[in-house]
Amino acid sequence: MALLGDLGLTLGKWAGRPSARVQKDSGDPAVGRVREAAEAADWATVREVLEARPESENRVELLWAVGDTAGVERWIARVLEAEPEAPLPRLVAGIRHISWGWEARTGARASQVSREQFEVFHTRLRTAEKWLYEAAEREPQWTSPWYGLQVSGRGLQVGQDTARRRFEATVRRDPHHLEAHQQQLQQLCDKWGGSHEEMHAFARESAFKAPAGTLLGQLVAVAHIEEWLSLDSGPDAAYMRRPEVGASLREAADHSFRHPDFVRRGGWNQVLNTFAMAFSLAGDRTSAQECFRATEGRVTEFPWYYLDGSDPAAAYRKQRSSGGR
Structure with a gap:
């Protein structure tokens, strides 16, 4: 329930790359x-x-x-x-x-x-x-x-x-x-009685007060996805394409999974899947593909179920094939 990414489905090959499969666990x-x-x-x-x-x-x-x-x-x-x-x-x-x-x-x-x-x-x-x-x-x-x-x-x-x-x-x-x-980030979301401002402030403070290379950079990406979810169709895409959103994602990535001290342990793959989706929605094809390559086809249910609740791996494949366009 609380750990995200627990469907355990295996899906077919995609364009000669590793099969996109929903990862049951770490x-x-x-x-x-x-x-x-x-x-x-x-x-x-x-x-x-x-x-x-x-x-x-x-x-x-x-x-x-x-x-x-x-x-x-x-x-x-x-x-x-x-x-x-x-x-x-x-x-x-x-x-x-x-x-x-x-x-x-x-x-x-x-x-x-x-x-x-x-x-x-x-x-x-x-x-x-x-x-x-x-x-x-x-x-x-x-x-x-x-x-x-x-x-x-x-x-x-x-x-x-x-x-x-x-x-x-x-x-x-x-x-x-x-x-x-x-x-705590979920607790601060608008849908749980918080606000976008509180949520983003918490995400940035947590990510950048932590040593470089930790998993907490994911929080910045999650906060942007949460605000995207709160918006109607049209304004949601416009929000993610804002230059400041892309810059925020790249800054968090540099402090997290791109840093030499980043270690693939615990929820590392969910972190990369989250950045892959966020960069895709932001239209940053280069950064998105970097994340997709690093996941090697291992799909975590979160955050892809936001795009396809019945088949997160299909959402992953679609974004990967489009290059984040």
């Missing part, structure tokens, strides 16, 4: 292992994989692999009874209840979600918050509980002040936590 073998263990209700293996991954090394992806697995809510309840003081089962239960909550809500517009669906959604998110707070109390240095509370808080509409405090709690523990920054 390619980390631990992700597949922990997902299989979660499907099998194998808590011993789930715990082994999670405990082997430090919080500082993107344990979030592994947690969502478990949390997005159907049925975890049943067997994790037995683990919680058996290990009443352990923080890790509480963290897993919290993440699962967030994902399970969004399953009830669905991705439909709020006007198309029934009152009963919203009640289930909010009940599951409140349960998630209980488990996440208990995990945070037991392991004060862990980042993941606070990141999870950012996600649940947006669904529960806790407000900008509370959302900011949860974000700050996460980044005190991990200053360059990509997913935490992504969540």
